[in-house]
Amino acid sequence: MPDSQLIAARHVSTRVDHPAVRWMLIVLAVLVVGVLIIVPVINVFAQAFSAGWTTYWTSLLADADTRHSILLTLIVAPISVAANVVFGVAAAWAIARFRFPGRTLLTTLIDLPFAISPVVAGLLIVLIFGLQGYLGPWLREHDIKVIFALPGLILATTFVTLPFVARELIPVMEAIGPEEEVAAVSLGANAWQTFWHVTLPNIKWGLLYGVVLCNARAMGEFGAVYVVSGRIDGLTCTMPLRVEKLFQQLRHDDMAGSFALASILTLLALVTLAAKVSLERKTRGELAEAAATKIVGAEPLVAETVGTSA
Amino acid sequence: MATTSRRVLPGFTASLSVTILYLTVLVLIPLAACVMKTLSLSPAEFWAAVWTRQARAAYEFSIGASIVSALVNCVLGLLIAWVLVRYEFPGKRILDSLVDIPFALPTAVAGLVYSSLYVERGWLGQFLVPMGIEAAYTRLGVVVVLVFIGLPFVVRALQPVLESLEVEAEEAAAMLGASRWQTFRWVIVPLILPALVTGFSLSLARALGEYGSVVFVSANRPFVDQIAPMLIVAKLEEFQYGEATAIAVVLLIMSFALLIAVNVLERWSKRHYA
Amino acid sequence: MSIKVDNVTKRFGDFVALDNVCVEAGGGALLALLGPSGSGKTTLLRVIAGLEAADAGTIYYKDENVTSQTARERNVGFVFQHYALFRHMTVFENVAFGLRVRGWSRERIRARVSELLKLVRLDSIEHRYPSQLSGGQRQRVALVRALAIEPKVLLLDEPFGALDAKVRQELRQWLRRLHDELHVTSIFVTHDQEEAFEVADQVVVMHDGRIEQDGTPHDVFEHPANAFVMDFLGNVNVFHGRLQNGHAHVGGLELEYPDYPHSEALQAKVYVRPHELDLDYARGANGSLKARVERVNPAGSVAKVFVLSEEFGIGVHVELSLERYAELNPRPGDTVYVSPRRVRVFVPAAEEGPEYVI
Numbered sequence: 001m002p003d004s005q006l007i008a009a010r011h012v013s014t015r016v017d018h019p020a021v022r023w024m025l026i027v028l029a030v031l032v033v034g035v036l037i038i039v040p041v042i043n044v045f046a047q048a049f050s051a052g053w054t055t056y057w058t059s060l061l062a063d064a065d066t067r068h069s070i071l072l073t074l075i076v077a078p079i080s081v082a083a084n085v086v087f088g089v090a091a092a093w094a095i096a097r098f099r100f101p102g103r104t105l106l107t108t109l110i111d112l113p114f115a116i117s118p119v120v121a122g123l124l125i126v127l128i129f130g131l132q133g134y135l136g137p138w139l140r141e142h143d144i145k146v147i148f149a150l151p152g153l154i155l156a157t158t159f160v161t162l163p164f165v166a167r168e169l170i171p172v173m174e175a176i177g178p179e180e181e182v183a184a185v186s187l188g189a190n191a192w193q194t195f196w197h198v199t200l201p202n203i204k205w206g207l208l209y210g211v212v213l214c215n216a217r218a219m220g221e222f223g224a225v226y227v228v229s230g231r232i233d234g235l236t237c238t239m240p241l242r243v244e245k246l247f248q249q250l251r252h253d254d255m256a257g258s259f260a261l262a263s264i265l266t267l268l269a270l271v272t273l274a275a276k277v278s279l280e281r282k283t284r285g286e287l288a289e290a291a292a293t294k295i296v297g298a299e300p301l302v303a304e305t306v307g308t309s310a
Numbered sequence: 311m312a313t314t315s316r317r318v319l320p321g322f323t324a325s326l327s328v329t330i331l332y333l334t335v336l337v338l339i340p341l342a343a344c345v346m347k348t349l350s351l352s353p354a355e356f357w358a359a360v361w362t363r364q365a366r367a368a369y370e371f372s373i374g375a376s377i378v379s380a381l382v383n384c385v386l387g388l389l390i391a392w393v394l395v396r397y398e399f400p401g402k403r404i405l406d407s408l409v410d411i412p413f414a415l416p417t418a419v420a421g422l423v424y425s426s427l428y429v430e431r432g433w434l435g436q437f438l439v440p441m442g443i444e445a446a447y448t449r450l451g452v453v454v455v456l457v458f459i460g461l462p463f464v465v466r467a468l469q470p471v472l473e474s475l476e477v478e479a480e481e482a483a484a485m486l487g488a489s490r491w492q493t494f495r496w497v498i499v500p501l502i503l504p505a506l507v508t509g510f511s512l513s514l515a516r517a518l519g520e521y522g523s524v525v526f527v528s529a530n531r532p533f534v535d536q537i538a539p540m541l542i543v544a545k546l547e548e549f550q551y552g553e554a555t556a557i558a559v560v561l562l563i564m565s566f567a568l569l570i571a572v573n574v575l576e577r578w579s580k581r582h583y584a
Numbered sequence: 585m586s587i588k589v590d591n592v593t594k595r596f597g598d599f600v601a602l603d604n605v606c607v608e609a610g611g612g613a614l615l616a617l618l619g620p621s622g623s624g625k626t627t628l629l630r631v632i633a634g635l636e637a638a639d640a641g642t643i644y645y646k647d648e649n650v651t652s653q654t655a656r657e658r659n660v661g662f663v664f665q666h667y668a669l670f671r672h673m674t675v676f677e678n679v680a681f682g683l684r685v686r687g688w689s690r691e692r693i694r695a696r697v698s699e700l701l702k703l704v705r706l707d708s709i710e711h712r713y714p715s716q717l718s719g720g721q722r723q724r725v726a727l728v729r730a731l732a733i734e735p736k737v738l739l740l741d742e743p744f745g746a747l748d749a750k751v752r753q754e755l756r757q758w759l760r761r762l763h764d765e766l767h768v769t770s771i772f773v774t775h776d777q778e779e780a781f782e783v784a785d786q787v788v789v790m791h792d793g794r795i796e797q798d799g800t801p802h803d804v805f806e807h808p809a810n811a812f813v814m815d816f817l818g819n820v821n822v823f824h825g826r827l828q829n830g831h832a833h834v835g836g837l838e839l840e841y842p843d844y845p846h847s848e849a850l851q852a853k854v855y856v857r858p859h860e861l862d863l864d865y866a867r868g869a870n871g872s873l874k875a876r877v878e879r880v881n882p883a884g885s886v887a888k889v890f891v892l893s894e895e896f897g898i899g900v901h902v903e904l905s906l907e908r909y910a911e912l913n914p915r916p917g918d919t920v921y922v923s924p925r926r927v928r929v930f931v932p933a934a935e936e937g938p939e940y941v942i
């Protein structure tokens with residue numbers, strides 16, 4: 001008889017609520033999620049396809065500006081994600097593997113972009129790189145465009161999605177512990193070999209999880225890019241911006257185009273969610289595995305103590 | 311552990327340099343620019359920018375709508391977290407995953423669909439509008455979409471705490487004669503209160519800064535349904551960077567205060583309940 | 585108030601935690617449920633409390649059938665193994681909880697709780713939170729909280745399990761005294777036989793969901809009902825022997841065993857407690873076992889001697905009184921003769937061997 005099963009079964013009786021209460025609460029919860037989440041998601045697709053498949057595809061592909069917005073998002077998001085992966089791995093290595101003064105401050109700084117309104121984030125970038133910004137005159141002299149151009153979009157998106165990878169990796173690396181890496185170094189591995197052969201295999205699912213979340217937010221980012229982009233069709237409109245632009249034009253055809261584009265973004269969200277669920281299971285596995293090897297490693301010690309006391 | 315690994319493991323200087331450089335360029339310098347811009351305003355100018363009637367109305371609505379939506383989220387989030395942790399029912403895992411949709415769905419999509427759901431001919435509006443409930447292009451609409459945006463924060467803050475509640479605490483309450491409701495009210499709620507407050511604050515912070523979805527469901531009418539971030543954008547579009555920055559500083563101070571409050575609270579509850 | 589457990593069975597899946605258990609505790613009794621982990625003692629306690637529903641059988645409080653009552657309705661004091669104090673409430677609030685849910689007025693609660701806390705000398709720390717208390721203090725708070733509601737019955741799950749040795753000892757005596765003052769029918773679960781014998785009036789030994797023996801501490805210790813009880817009570821030498829023609833043969837020893845007069849040999853286990861063995865340098869009259877002294881440890885209230893019979897390959901633990909030890913003064917390497925004052929024989933098949941005493 002496994003103990004856990006016994007305990008699980010044992011505690012049920014006093015914690016069980018009356019069936020009527022139970023079912024009422026379940027129905028209420030399903031209703032809340034239904035109205036707030038499920039109905040809107042279904043509605044996006046319903047409106048996107050309301051005029052049939054042909055209209056759907058035309059409104060997506062026949063419009064050059066919409067096509068450009070998809071392309072632009074596919075350029076901006078991967079660059080931001082890549083930058084944040086490099087940063088996230090470096091930050092996690094420094095914070096999870098070393099103790100140093102200011103470590104807590106650093107962790108707080110990493111979280112900061114979550115606390116800043118995207119609009120304010122966009123404003124901060126405008127303040128530096130805008131025409132009247134601190135670097136404005138210098139940039140104009142050298143004919144570099146940041147605001148109302150691709151670099152601005154990338155900067156804004158990177159800022160807003162900065163914490164995702166690092167926040168995901170730090171707890172994973174702390175839970176796994178430095179033992180395996182110390183072992184690798186003691187066996188003569190250099191920094192790169194240690195990272196590539198020991199650390200990365202251990203954190204791969206956690207890293208991927210961070211990448212998935214970071215990417216979803218990068219593709220969907222609105223407020224910050226809204227401010228820095230100037231929303232120039234065919235030039236600086238990413239997918240979410242294009243959705244808004246079409247929506248604001250208040251023409252029937254444009255509404256259909258808006259929902260068609262939104263349906264692509266919704267699909268992206270659903271894929272992200274599915275990936276998230278399966279990756280969560282894998283990261284849990286990663287941590288459980290790390291815990292298991294530690295226990296196995298400790299076993300001879302336990303046996304020894306028992307042996308001497310017996 | 312840490313001090314020994316510091317000596318043994320490579321890459322401390324390199325990783326810390328990359329981290330600090332990156333944070334400096336992306337976070338610290340922009341924040342410094344913000345501070346500089348603010349300091350370039352005289353106190354009178356600053357005050358004039360942040361305390362106009364329109365700005366005050368925007369803060370009021372921003373804060374009011376955010377608090378109301380975060381409170382609603384506390385109730386709905388507790389309900390959902392409770393059901394997900396305590397009960398078994400078909401479709402539970404799907405429900406659990408769906409709770410994350412507001413995290414994954416671009417805010418523009420949420421705004422777009424919420425703006426059309428509650429109009430008179432919309433899926434939900436066709437029932438609600440005849441009852442006098444208008445949640446499109448109204449203050450109510452803004453609150454509803456903020457509830458959507460903030461819901462997962464409360465659920466995800468509560469779930470682990472509800473899961474780790476000691477069974478014995480509830481059994482002890484029952485043995486001492488408490489009814490289920492008394493147990494919930496006097497034992498469970500106090501134990502999950504820190505997590506609930508954390509969820510509330512996160513949801514509130516997110517709502518305060520939210521722009522993407524609100525821009526769709528609000529008619530952007532000053533004194534009615536204009537939120538503070540919308541006012542910032544409006545100022546920017548008029549190229550009034552100073553005023554925009556001043557209002558942004560007010561918003562930043564509010565978010566930082568919340569962030570600090572959450573941290574203090576978490577530390578306090580750890581010490582208190584350890 | 586008396587408690588009666590009548591033919592209670594409880595299963596968890598395929599696992600039978602309680603198998604037709606019958607126990608009765610008289611009014612005002614202090615009963616110990618003693619057994620190894622997994623023996624079903626905690627489950628039995630929880631069934632009595634109403635925290636667990638029995639699959640079959642009946643629970644009576646005095647003459648009242650409470651089987652279908654919930655834990656809440658039974659008005660039972662329960663002390664959890666890890667105390668289950670409410671960590672967001674002070675000592676005072678913890679003790680007051682049961683009165684608060686009963687709708688007592690603020691003043692009445694104040695008076696009653698203060699009185700109780702004074703009784704157990706916890707009144708000076710009534711504003712502390714559980715995390716600020718020592719293990720022994722937590723234990724006392726848990727007990728007072730359970731007693732505050734004036735329960736008809738007090739149930740304790742491993743009440744001293746989480747404490748260190750010294751505090752355990754103090755709290756045991758404290759519990760005994762408290763029980764003598766209050767006379768609440770009490771049942772506690774323990775895996776520690778010493779604790780059971782020291783505190784309880786009645787000891788119930790459990791094993792694999794069944795009751796092995798139910799009696800006074802003296803009965804159980806002096807007259808174990810079967811091999812399991814004998815073994816579980818610990819400190820026992822077990823010999824594999826043979827019964828034949830009214831005799832038990834163990835190594836070189838031949839003991840009279842009139843209950844088995846048959847000529848057909850029967851395997852049996854012979855149990856001898858270390859303090860029921862004697863050593864001598866001369867061969868005894870009833871036959872004795874020749875052995876060599878291996879280790880001697882005179883530290884403590886008795887002298888522990890370990891001897892080895894090379895002939896039969898048997899190691900035997902012997903406990904001598906310090907006087908006897910001084911008289912003999914055995915040294916490692918000495919050849920001695922071991923003779924039992926008393927042995928118990930249990931036939932494995934029946935497990936119900938009559939006791940045999942020389």
